[in-house]
Amino acid sequence: MTKTRINKLLAMFLTVLMTIAFGTFVPMNKVKAASQADALVSVALAEEGYTEGSNNYSKYGEWYYNNVSQSIDYSHADWCAMFISWCARQAGIPTSIIKNNAWAGSMSSSKRTGNFGGQYYPKGSITPQKGDIAYYGWGSSSSQHVEIVIST
Numbered sequence: 001m002t003k004t005r006i007n008k009l010l011a012m013f014l015t016v017l018m019t020i021a022f023g024t025f026v027p028m029n030k031v032k033a034a035s036q037a038d039a040l041v042s043v044a045l046a047e048e049g050y051t052e053g054s055n056n057y058s059k060y061g062e063w064y065y066n067n068v069s070q071s072i073d074y075s076h077a078d079w080c081a082m083f084i085s086w087c088a089r090q091a092g093i094p095t096s097i098i099k100n101n102a103w104a105g106s107m108s109s110s111k112r113t114g115n116f117g118g119q120y121y122p123k124g125s126i127t128p129q130k131g132d133i134a135y136y137g138w139g140s141s142s143s144q145h146v147e148i149v150i151s152t
Contacts, residue, residue, distance in 0.1 A: 044148050128152050
């Protein structure tokens with residue numbers, strides 16, 4: 001098996017495991033068309049192997065600072081949410097479908113503000129689909145991580 005195939009299988013396994021074990025699954029309101037979901041996932045997978053630099057530097061945080069908000073230096077911040085925003089913009093998905101966001105945020109805040117847009121579902125209530133956004137939290141109302149579902 002090639003290293004890329006092993007990495008993809010590992011990523012799928014970890015996504016399923018995290019959904020089952022850790023937190024609330026909160027997909028967005030479905031990327032509007034299958035082609036947009038495919039584009040989002042393709043952009044994300046093309047970044048496979050990217051690693052952050054020293055002091056948590058990421059090109060996604062730098063992009064967020066340069067293109068979305070210059071309120072703080074995002075280039076050294078946790079970047080899972082900014083990665084999703086970056087992928088969506090690279091895939092041509094408008095902010096009306098996937099909003100720009102700098103952090104995963106709390107579940108209650110995400111629901112109230114429409115963090116990443118869309119409808120929210122609790123873990124186990126639906127089957128996630130390719131292109132959905134999944135939040136993971138280790139507390140009752142907070143989420144510490146967010147990912148793109150690449151397959152189920």
